[in-house]
Amino acid sequence: MKKRIRFIFVFTLILLPCLLFGQQQQTIELAKLYKKGKLKAVNRTIKIVSSDSGAYLKISESKKEGIVWLPVKDFKNGTIEIEMRGKDVFQRSFIGIAFHGADDLHYDAVYCRPFNFFAKDAIRRVHAVQYISQPDFTWEKLRKERNAVFEKEIIDPPNPDDWFSMKLVMEGTTVKAYINHASQPSLVVEKLNHRTAGKIGLFTADSSGGDFKTMKINNR
Numbered sequence: 001m002k003k004r005i006r007f008i009f010v011f012t013l014i015l016l017p018c019l020l021f022g023q024q025q026q027t028i029e030l031a032k033l034y035k036k037g038k039l040k041a042v043n044r045t046i047k048i049v050s051s052d053s054g055a056y057l058k059i060s061e062s063k064k065e066g067i068v069w070l071p072v073k074d075f076k077n078g079t080i081e082i083e084m085r086g087k088d089v090f091q092r093s094f095i096g097i098a099f100h101g102a103d104d105l106h107y108d109a110v111y112c113r114p115f116n117f118f119a120k121d122a123i124r125r126v127h128a129v130q131y132i133s134q135p136d137f138t139w140e141k142l143r144k145e146r147n148a149v150f151e152k153e154i155i156d157p158p159n160p161d162d163w164f165s166m167k168l169v170m171e172g173t174t175v176k177a178y179i180n181h182a183s184q185p186s187l188v189v190e191k192l193n194h195r196t197a198g199k200i201g202l203f204t205a206d207s208s209g210g211d212f213k214t215m216k217i218n219n220r
Contacts, residue, residue, distance in 0.1 A: 028215045030202075031055035033070065040069040042104050044204065054213065059202065061209035065134070067098050067107070068202040070215070075099060076197040078220040081167040084202075085211040086114035088160035094205030095212075096130075097168055100191075101199035108133050108191060109203045110168055110177050114160035128154045129166075129177055133192040139205075154179050154186045163213065 031048045033039055034057060039046065041059075044066035049058050059068060086093035096111025110131050116124045130151040132139050142150045158164035158180050169176040169185075176185040200217065204210050 024219045026217050030057045038071045042067045056213040059209045066204045070200050072200040074197050075200050077170050078218040079169050081216040083165050083213040085163045088115050090115050094208040095210035096203045098201040098203040100195045111203050117157035117160045125153045127151050129187045131189045137192045152187045
């Protein structure tokens with residue numbers, strides 16, 4: 001009996017690091033990562049801005065989509081949470097997270113349109129948070145063919161000119177987006193490609209820049 005207990009104890013000690021390795025949690029200060037030269041900007045420029053609440057990244061506005069890739073290449077399932085800020089200017093603020101990226105053209109993304117958070121037009125409010133799968137399933141294609149399936153309204157939306165958080169939860173092919181630590185997701189979709197892992201980045205769409213501060217990643 002003692003030998004069996006000793007075996008179970010030793011086996012647990014050997015197995016525990018493997019279990020912990022499978023759940024890698026990290027908090028990333030994006031400004032610090034940029035200073036170390038660890039970020040790769042695609043179709044955007046970056047600068048660091050200091051503030052009373054800490055330094056953050058300011059991504060420039062430009063035409064077409066822009067991504068700032070992080071040094072994370074094998075994210076599969078788990079959670080990604082970002083603290084970000086856009087602005088309440090019509091068609092000039094599209095900010096979010098790219099994930100399961102294969103390269104600069106092939107990736108998934110979930111992003112917000114802050115200028116639609118409190119729109120008087122109910123149709124515009126439905127366009128508050130959006131999933132896309134580039135390059136085959138753009139927002140234009142999804143809205144035309146499957147309207148209001150891959151974009152939704154945010155219940156109790158944040159101030160469109162202030163900092164807010166978005167957390168993505170990936171479980172197999174399901175993606176859920178939670179805004180400002182809400183108990184219920186604002187968006188739940190099934191992925192539109194077969195990629196199960198890939199790179200993570202900061203996403204800004206056409207004519208948009210944005211501010212990004214801290215990212216938390218739990219890769220399960």
